[in-house]
Amino acid sequence: MSASIMYGKVLADKIREEIKTDVQELVQHQIKPKLSVLIIGDNPASKTYVRMKQKACEKVGIESDVIKLQSDVSEDELLKQIELLNNDRSVHGILVQLPLPEHVNEKRVLEYIDPNKDVDGFHPINVGRLSIDQDALVPCTPLGIVALLDYYNVSIEGKHAVVIGRSNIVGKPVGQLLLNRQATVTYCHSKTQNLKEITKTADILIVAVGRAELINEEYVKEGAVVVDVGNTFLETGKVVGDVAFDQVKDIASQITPVPKGVGPMTITMLLNNTIKAAKYSM
Numbered sequence: 001m002s003a004s005i006m007y008g009k010v011l012a013d014k015i016r017e018e019i020k021t022d023v024q025e026l027v028q029h030q031i032k033p034k035l036s037v038l039i040i041g042d043n044p045a046s047k048t049y050v051r052m053k054q055k056a057c058e059k060v061g062i063e064s065d066v067i068k069l070q071s072d073v074s075e076d077e078l079l080k081q082i083e084l085l086n087n088d089r090s091v092h093g094i095l096v097q098l099p100l101p102e103h104v105n106e107k108r109v110l111e112y113i114d115p116n117k118d119v120d121g122f123h124p125i126n127v128g129r130l131s132i133d134q135d136a137l138v139p140c141t142p143l144g145i146v147a148l149l150d151y152y153n154v155s156i157e158g159k160h161a162v163v164i165g166r167s168n169i170v171g172k173p174v175g176q177l178l179l180n181r182q183a184t185v186t187y188c189h190s191k192t193q194n195l196k197e198i199t200k201t202a203d204i205l206i207v208a209v210g211r212a213e214l215i216n217e218e219y220v221k222e223g224a225v226v227v228d229v230g231n232t233f234l235e236t237g238k239v240v241g242d243v244a245f246d247q248v249k250d251i252a253s254q255i256t257p258v259p260k261g262v263g264p265m266t267i268t269m270l271l272n273n274t275i276k277a278a279k280y281s282m
Contacts (some may be wrong), residue, residue: 003226003252004152008144011151012264015272016060022275023061033278034063035093035119035270036085040078040104041071046097053095056267062274075104079112086114092281093119093274116280119273122168130173133180137273142174144265145206145227146181152254154204154225157182162199164188164215164242165208170229174206195219213244217251226255229262 026033035057039050050066057064067081078096085094094117100106110118115125121139129136149156161183165171175185183204188195190209199205199219207215208229220226230242241258249255256262 003249003255005249006148006152006227006254006256006261008148008256008261008264011148012144012268015147015268016056019060019062019268019271019275026275026278027061029282031092031278031281032063032090033061033093033274034065034091035095035274036088036091037064037066037095037097038069038078038081038085039066039097040069040073040100043099046099050097053267053270056271057274060271062271071101073101073104075108078104078109082109082112086112086117089281091117092278093117093270095119095270117277119270119277121173121273127168127173130176130180137276138177139169139173140269140273141170141208141229141262141266142177143269143272145174145229145262146177147269148227148256148262148265149204149225154254156204158184159203160184160186160201161204161206162186162188162202163206163208164195164199165206165210165229167208170208171206174208178204207242209242211242212240214242215248216244217247220248220251222251223253224251226252227262228256228258231258231263 023033037050039046054064085091094113096109110122113123115123118126118137121137126136130138156178161178163171163175166187166189175187179185186198188198196219200221202224204225206227210230212232226243226248228241228243232240239259
């Protein structure tokens with residue numbers, strides 16, 4: 001029996017409609033939600049992401065502006081730009097598009113953003129708040145994953161969740177969100193021994209390592225829920241995830257596809273975080 005497929009677009013569209021209503025309500029309180037994005041240099045992927053974010057903001061009524069800086073911009077100049085946005089009451093969300101040029105200290109830059117405007121959820125204060133289950137701005141992809149699990153009625157409490165990947169952007173925060181929801185969480189990574197033995201015990205398996213089709217049917221327990229966060233472009237032009245979908249779909253009970261699975265949720269949750277940050281300013 002094939003797994004039921006958890007499409008992100010269905011839920012993303014629903015949330016975006018709710019965001020439009022939130023925007024209208026905020027405007028009635030004289031608050032026009034606004035996201036400012038800083039992009040440094042000419043990285044083609046970064047430019048594409050920023051365009052997608054702008055377009056998504058436009059569709060739900062969130063104002064957005066993009067501040068473009070040269071790739072040789074000094075770290076101090078970048079920090080000055082962030083400070084201006086921190087102090088601008090008309091700006092509710094600040095996002096610095098990663099990756100940054102090598103001469104810029106990413107840690108210092110992310111820490112400089114006002115935590116209440118940190119819509120990426122990367123500031124140490126937001127990371128700390130998440131870790132003790134306080135209200136926080138949470139990284140967008142993990143937030144989207146948990147929203148997807150809820151939408152498709154996946155029970156989290158008491159379940160064993162295995163997260164493959166320990167990045168600050170996806171792996172660590174998604175594990176923390178699941179722990180806050182009473183799951184038992186195991187993190188696996190490149191140094192993990194006996195990976196298959198661990199993943200075969202997972203009720204919920206989340207794969208976020210960026211290695212094309214790393215996980216096949218040998219890693220998955222019968223009836224597990226599988227969330228694939230990977231996104232690799234093959235030379236053939238095909239996009240695949242970290243999970244060998246065709247092999248795993250006959251074992252899992254529920255699975256996200258790539259594309260159209262977790263992807264649509266990420267920018268939707270960025271919009272959601274921008275609304276949340278705007279409400280902080282009330």
